[in-house]
Amino acid sequence: MNPTRIPGSPVAAKKLIGRVAARTLVLLLAAAAVAVGVNTVSPHRIPWKEDWSRYPETSAARDGIRIADLAWMIRAVDQGRFTIFDARSLNDYRRGHLPGAMPFPFTEAEAYMQTYSPALIPSQPIVTYCAGRDCDEALLLCRYLKKEGFTNLILFAGGWAEWRRSRENRP
């Protein structure tokens, strides 16, 4: 009796594991090869490495949206001349937000737009922010507002995280 033919025997189990492992490896290699090939020739190809640490800022700059740093934001809040929209969820907004900021969750942009639009004019400066440098809701809200005809959009890329840190470190 050939031991590899006996189900449940260690030899049969090893053979089975070997067969499946070899095929798994082949599938993974085939997928990787096709992915590399397609990403080389596709018109939608992307680079293998990208600097994501400044993604919202670089994208905003590309879209013609101005970028605000913390010092500018502190002055803007003190002056109170700007409309500031918090693009995070309503729950996050309720937990804490910039002074004078109003909730405008990006996920419910249309509904909030209906509420705010009677009080907004297209040329007024609007600042948006979200959680910090690694979120893009503020950028997406800027894009949405731009599509709605607003022309004076400013992204506070540091967001709530940078603002809160600055307030905590205040003497």
Place this chain on the structure above:
Amino acid sequence: MKMRTLLVAARVVVGMIFVLAALPKIAQPHEFAVAVFRYRLLPDQFVNAAAILMPWVELTAGLCLLLSPSPAWRAAGALIILALLAVFTTAIAVDLHRGLDIACGCFSLDPRTGRIGLLSLARNTILAAATAAVLVDALRADIPRRRPW
């Protein structure tokens, strides 16, 4: 017979889901890279590589589950899908624990649809259970039948 029908249905459904989920990610790799970035789990240098490779792994494993007549190849496809589901579910669980409210990027790349939540965890768990059943069935089918002696 009933169990066999259920297993075939599970194989087809899981396979279809993975094939359909892969297509928009392959068509819009940059949008998928943004979806990966939103999870804030991978170092910057791996975000694009994950966005380029992962959809093709999903597609290959899904097609294997759907179309392969060989149990060993189906087992390999199911194993990959189980591993992918483990990665996706862990990522969602970690981000939910961190309090992030982000788009799942699972089936659609629209940042406003399909937010991560307990529902996505439950869905992945059901998919993982179905895939595990398909894997066990494929492994059983690949073992030579016990000879009567």
